[in-house]
Amino acid sequence: MGMVLPPFPDAETVVLALLEPVAPTVTATPADLTPPLIRVQRVGGSDDRITDHPRMEIACYGSDRADAWQLAEQCRQLILGSIRTRVAGVLIDSARTDNPPTQVPYATTEDVRRVLGYYRLSWRRGRS
DSSP: OOOOOOOOOOHHHHHHHHHTTTSOEESSOOSSOOSSEEEEEEEEEEEOSSEEEEEEEEEEEESSHHHHHHHHHHHHHHHHTTTTOEETTEEOOEEEEEEEEEEEOOOOSSOOEEEEEEEEEEEEOOOO
């Protein structure tokens, strides 16, 4: 039997903590959405047994187009600037944009706009 390794950090928890200073953050879009709001989801990635490389979807909701885009750009710059910083006890080794922010329709009765961006980060597992 092989050696049991310690788990990798929860990618959603790390990115929630990173983006919390910008606006309220969640992992699921609430039915009663009140902008500004940031939804964080891991949507893939890989690991090499030492380093985890999560691919993260960041959805930014604003009350209008300008607010959604401004929020998305704040998130983008904070993620790109997170290299070599410690967030929620995790040292972020690298961060890059996979797909830059793009406006995506959001079906709602109110004028809420959604902008999605995809990012790849990397960090190592904790020591046991």
